[in-house]
Amino acid sequence: MTITDYERVPTVSTEQNAALAQKLKRLWETEPGIAGFFSTVDHKEIGIRYIITAFAFLIAGGLEAALMRWQLAWPGRHALTPEQYDQLFTTHGMTMIFLYAGPVLSGFSNYLWPLLLGARDMALPRLNALSYWIYLCAGIFLYAAFAFGFGPNDGWFNYVPLAARAYNAGPNIDFYALGMILLGISTTVGSINFVVTFLRMRAPGMSINRVPILIWGTLTASAANIFAIPAVSLAFFLLWMDRNVGTHFFDVTTGGSAMLWQHLFWMFGHPWVYAIVLPAMGMVSDGLPVFVRRPLVGYTVVALATVATMVLGFGVWVHHMFATGLPNVSLSFFSAASLIIAVPSSVGVFAWIATIWTGRPVFTTAFMFFASVIVLFVIGGVSGFMTGSVPVDWQLTDTYFIVAHIHYVLIGINVFPVVGATYFWFPKFTGRLMDERLGRWNFWTMFIGFNIGFFPMHISGLLGMPRRVYTYADGMGWDWINLITTIGSYIFAIGVLLFLINVWKSYRKGPLAGDNPWDAPSLEWATTSPPPPYNFVVIPTVASRHPLWEDRLQQHEGEGSHVDAGLVLDHGREAIGTSSLDATPDIILRMPRDSYAPVILALTATTIFVGLAFHLWWLAGLGVLATGADIIGWLWPERALGETREPAING
Amino acid sequence: MADRLPIETALPVGAIDTRATGWWAMIFVIFTEAALFAYLLFSYYYLAVQPHAQHTFPEGGLPDLKLAVPNTIILLLSSGAVAWAQLNIEKNDKRHLVWGLGIAAVLGMIFLAVQYFEWAAKPFALASSPYSSLYFVVTGFHMAHVVVGVVMLWMLFAWSAMGYFNRVRYAHIHIGALYWHFVDAVWIAVFFTFYITPYLGLRA
Numbered sequence: 096m097t098i099t100d101y102e103r104v105p106t107v108s109t110e111q112n113a114a115l116a117q118k119l120k121r122l123w124e125t126e127p128g129i130a131g132f133f134s135t136v137d138h139k140e141i142g143i144r145y146i147i148t149a150f151a152f153l154i155a156g157g158l159e160a161a162l163m164r165w166q167l168a169w170p171g172r173h174a175l176t177p178e179q180y181d182q183l184f185t186t187h188g189m190t191m192i193f194l195y196a197g198p199v200l201s202g203f204s205n206y207l208w209p210l211l212l213g214a215r216d217m218a219l220p221r222l223n224a225l226s227y228w229i230y231l232c233a234g235i236f237l238y239a240a241f242a243f244g245f246g247p248n249d250g251w252f253n254y255v256p257l258a259a260r261a262y263n264a265g266p267n268i269d270f271y272a273l274g275m276i277l278l279g280i281s282t283t284v285g286s287i288n289f290v291v292t293f294l295r296m297r298a299p300g301m302s303i304n305r306v307p308i309l310i311w312g313t314l315t316a317s318a319a320n321i322f323a324i325p326a327v328s329l330a331f332f333l334l335w336m337d338r339n340v341g342t343h344f345f346d347v348t349t350g351g352s353a354m355l356w357q358h359l360f361w362m363f364g365h366p367w368v369y370a371i372v373l374p375a376m377g378m379v380s381d382g383l384p385v386f387v388r389r390p391l392v393g394y395t396v397v398a399l400a401t402v403a404t405m406v407l408g409f410g411v412w413v414h415h416m417f418a419t420g421l422p423n424v425s426l427s428f429f430s431a432a433s434l435i436i437a438v439p440s441s442v443g444v445f446a447w448i449a450t451i452w453t454g455r456p457v458f459t460t461a462f463m464f465f466a467s468v469i470v471l472f473v474i475g476g477v478s479g480f481m482t483g484s485v486p487v488d489w490q491l492t493d494t495y496f497i498v499a500h501i502h503y504v505l506i507g508i509n510v511f512p513v514v515g516a517t518y519f520w521f522p523k524f525t526g527r528l529m530d531e532r533l534g535r536w537n538f539w540t541m542f543i544g545f546n547i548g549f550f551p552m553h554i555s556g557l558l559g560m561p562r563r564v565y566t567y568a569d570g571m572g573w574d575w576i577n578l579i580t581t582i583g584s585y586i587f588a589i590g591v592l593l594f595l596i597n598v599w600k601s602y603r604k605g606p607l608a609g610d611n612p613w614d615a616p617s618l619e620w621a622t623t624s625p626p627p628p629y630n631f632v633v634i635p636t637v638a639s640r641h642p643l644w645e646d647r648l649q650q651h652e653g654e655g656s657h658v659d660a661g662l663v664l665d666h667g668r669e670a671i672g673t674s675s676l677d678a679t680p681d682i683i684l685r686m687p688r689d690s691y692a693p694v695i696l697a698l699t700a701t702t703i704f705v706g707l708a709f710h711l712w713w714l715a716g717l718g719v720l721a722t723g724a725d726i727i728g729w730l731w732p733e734r735a736l737g738e739t740r741e742p743a744i745n746g
Numbered sequence: 747m748a749d750r751l752p753i754e755t756a757l758p759v760g761a762i763d764t765r766a767t768g769w770w771a772m773i774f775v776i777f778t779e780a781a782l783f784a785y786l787l788f789s790y791y792y793l794a795v796q797p798h799a800q801h802t803f804p805e806g807g808l809p810d811l812k813l814a815v816p817n818t819i820i821l822l823l824s825s826g827a828v829a830w831a832q833l834n835i836e837k838n839d840k841r842h843l844v845w846g847l848g849i850a851a852v853l854g855m856i857f858l859a860v861q862y863f864e865w866a867a868k869p870f871a872l873a874s875s876p877y878s879s880l881y882f883v884v885t886g887f888h889m890a891h892v893v894v895g896v897v898m899l900w901m902l903f904a905w906s907a908m909g910y911f912n913r914v915r916y917a918h919i920h921i922g923a924l925y926w927h928f929v930d931a932v933w934i935a936v937f938f939t940f941y942i943t944p945y946l947g948l949r950a
Binding site for chain 2: 099100101102103104105218219222283286287288290291294295321322323324325326328329333336340341342343344346349350351352354355358359362666671672680681682683684685723727730731732734736737738739
């Protein structure tokens with residue numbers, strides 16, 4: 096056995112080849128029907144499922160918000176009891192932050208990454224499927240508890256001692272804790288998949304200074320998740336132990352510390368904020384320039400600022416804890432860090448403005464959503480900058496000002512980019528364009544409704560209205576502001592409804608889009624809409640940042656990029672592995688077939704958590720054994736994966 | 747067009763050396779696991795500096811090193827055995843590969859057994875105090891990782907005996923070895939925290 100026994104010279108095709116396309120389709124296509132549904136590892140299928148599931152949770156979270164706004168529209172209303180209100184605002188926060196905002200970006204990135212990178216799939220396709228299935232199971236787990244009246248009820252950041260057994264005796268927090276640990280597994284494996292895909296799966300020639308900004312956004316978010324998720328999973332695990340087996344981590348009366356919870360939670364929590372906005376900012380950085388007909392201004396600074404924001408994002412968590420009585424020196428340090436982070440995080444905004452300024456805008460709906468992010472980001476950013484100052488934070492913490500801030504950030508820099516991205520990439524996903532006329536109505540309803548609904552919250556906060564109150568007395572001076580907020584939020588909800596209607600209508604009857612309806616520059620537009628199961632007939636070769644705009648930009652290297660000529664790789668499911676910085680091909684990777692192992696693993700892992708939730712230790716033990724068996728089966732070596740000759744059966 | 751296409755270059759097929767996707771994935775699994783232990787030890791140090799009554803942190807006074815020190819050496823030896831197994835497969839010595847993995851797995855099991863006696867000998871229970879909670883949870887997390895590692899080593903042992911690996915295709919071995927070396931390395935941090943720092947003055 097020398098290395099040459101395992102080597103092959105990959106063939107190259109230089110012309111459109113229908114027979115090859117047919118063969119690749121047979122190799123990569125998922126089996127139709129129920130078997131394919133549960134076994135597929137196609138990143139496009141998984142991405143779409145992620146997006147649909149995340150939107151389902153967005154709708155659920157939106158309905159919860161609508162109920163709360165109904166209650167708060169006038170003073171002194173009691174449609175909801177305090178207990179119901181507690182569960183509603185906590186479940187709303189949990190849903191939007193953990194079950195919508197992160198996963199929806201995973202969905203887009205899952206679908207888009209291999210296409211943007213010129214790859215056949217993600218680096219670890221089965222892990223990708225596992226990530227989705229666990230996300231779904233965790234979401235169902237958390238919502239099943241909510242359906243039985245055991246939803247979390249101490250706020251999404253779940254402070255002890257309020258969340259300790261002594262003050263919250265029901266099973267609510269136990270379900271929240273276990274569900275969050277399960278969801279953390281999904282996020283972790285998904286993040287590892289993105290990072291490895293970035294390092295190994297880029298098309299030949301796509302050096303790291305040629306990847307789209309969305310790749311940078313999701314990459315930095317994923318790298319951050321790898322280091323941040325363990326903090327929150329551990330915090331919830333320790334809390335579950337405190338509540339269920341009597342440990343003393345957060346028990347102040349015996350020498351534990353309630354502050355330990357806050358540290359662990361926010362060491363995760365603040366990086367998470369950037370994890371759920373940086374990929375969305377990447378969408379804007381890639382989508383917006385297409386509609387102003389020029390490349391993004393300042394690619395390099397934007398990419399570096401993305402990374403810098405994330406790195407600094409690990410050093411600002413204490414600004415969530417300014418009012419806890421920490422020493423002044425600690426407050427000064429974290430205040431300074433929180434103010435400094437405004438610099439890298441605003442680089443993107445300046446780049447977008449400069450891009451529009453120097454370009455020629457085409458006012459599509461996608462453009463309007465992307466451009467509106469500039470406005471909303473500035474408002475949300477300034478309110479964040481304000482509360483980065485300790486004395487201002489002492490005045491404003493736990494008021495509606497903070498509620499306004501978090502919504503400008505999460506809706507302004509997550510929902511608006513995501514809706515814009517849907518208008519932008521919907522033609523690639525489905526082969527059909529979305530309705531532009533309805534799109535205008537959709538945009539203006541959402542934009543106006545959002546600002547009417549959420550801007551006044553700054554004022555109610557300044558007037559002293561505390562967050563998380565289930566009702567308020569007459570004569571506090573908050574009446575009109577709350578009524579306006581409720582009206583605005585309902586207009587915003589109508590806007591979201593128009594969006595869903597547009598998606599549904601366009602999916603059925605939208606005009607056919609063709610491969611590249613926007614005349615966009617990146618690789619996903621080089622393949623058909625929707626893309627075939629194998630993405631590209633031949634692996635593209637990349638010579639610049641804008642492979643499809645090279646004729647007009649003339650910034651490429653050598654003879655330019657090739658999308659119709661390149662490596663064939665048709666001996667089974669195969670992909671090209673390339674070096675991490677320069678993307679020089681260094682291996683032919685054998686990609687996995689469709690598999691039931693991921694869905695089974697998700698179910699066995701969920702079984703463990705169900706067992707723990709109901710104290711059915713035998714069930715949890717059974718789940719552990721089944722999970723172990725599934726992993727062993729998953730990892731079992733296959734001799735055929737080292738075959739260099741083409742198996743006859745594939746022909 | 748072909749000047750940038752690697753048409754004449756032979757490329758390895760499948761999971762070969764550090765170009766295997768799984769090898770990269772394991773690197774990041776280790777990063778996230780290392781972060782987990784960093785947060786666990788952060789929790790220890792954070793609670794250690796809170797006010798405690800005398801002799802409650804560590805509970806029962808300074809920890810006994812009688813079992814912990816030899817056990818640490820056993821775990822390090824098992825890492826050595828895995829490293830030896832890795833050297834053997836690179837020389838295509840499949841028999842000594844199997845031996846190396848088997849020895850490492852047995853040493854891992856001895857470590858678990860000694861840890862069991864160490865637990866049993868402690869004068870406190872999980873729910874006694876913050877210190878006892880930390881002790882059992884942190885060492886418990888580590889033991890869980892050792893259990894996973896031992897199962898993994900036995901699987902690699904079986905697959906090696908079944909002849910799945912040779913001097914070119916041994917990515918499974920290298921990936922598994924990475925994990926095992928990590929589990930051993932992180933024990934050093936756990937050992938230092940729980941057994942050494944109290945002697946250095948971090949105690950109540």
